[in-house]
Amino acid sequence: MNIKLIVADMDGTFLNSDSQFNSESFQLLKENCEEHQIRFVFCTGKQCERVESIIGELSKDTFIVGDSATRIKYNGDFIYNAKIENKKGKEIIQTIQDIDQTQTVLGCTEKGAYVLNHIPEIEKKIVHGSFQNVTYINDFSEVEDDFLKISVHDATGNCKTTASQIKHYESEVYIIASDDEWIDIADLGVNKGTTIRRIQRLLQISPAETIAFGDGLNDIDLFKAAKYKVAMDNAYPELKEEANLIAKNNDEDGVVQTLNLLLGFK
Incomplete structure (x- = not known):
């Protein structure tokens, strides 16, 4: 499995039911990913600024696709905005x-x-x-x-x-x-999948080198941009039908555990 890009939804996927996450396990995962030149993206309906406030310093060198994929923020700078008149x-x-x-x-x-x-x-x-x-x-x-x-x-x-x-x-x-x-x-034409493709073009990473995690119906579009599609155990049945793999639910740190297993980090 040649993974160069990890994309994770937040609510119901990366975050638990209390909108929190295990910062220690994620920090270790992120450090391991950086050593292997693997990039991390959060793709969410939340404002980019809200994501930054949740993950804090771990937002460094992390792409944030926020406001339902209408914006991309990286290290404090917005590099993409899509608008409705x-x-x-x-x-x-x-x-x-x-x-x-x-x-x-x-x-x-x-x-x-x-x-x-x-x-x-x-x-x-x-x-x-x-x-x-x-x-x-x-x-x-x-x-x-x-x-x-x-x-x-x-x-x-x-x-x-x-x-x-x-x-x-x-x-x-x-x-x-x-x-x-x-x-x-x-x-029109702006969704999680199309915005992730922008990042893929920017980084010269293909869908075949991308893994995506989600739980909601809007993650069906996200899965179209990734070869490896992981639905959470708590995901909608329609999304599970599109997945290659089912991860543990969002209250069991399913994203981090699955990545550690697939990437051989521990």
């Missing part, structure tokens, strides 16, 4: 709000995530779990910049229904219900 983004947001006023909608730009200030406190905690820079507003008309992505959180788990109701926008933007509670909307 402001007017179109606001139109989509209004359509979602007309469908269900109880869902939490986030409009994410280069400045951070914008969310309406009247959302319940429990929703604010969920928002801050994924977004480091958050601005509360009265109305999305206040947002002047183009959008990196639009996200929807529905605590009732109705996102697949909502996604089907905005399906008519699929000729203009990429729409994915990554699980029952989240929808992510990005520029």
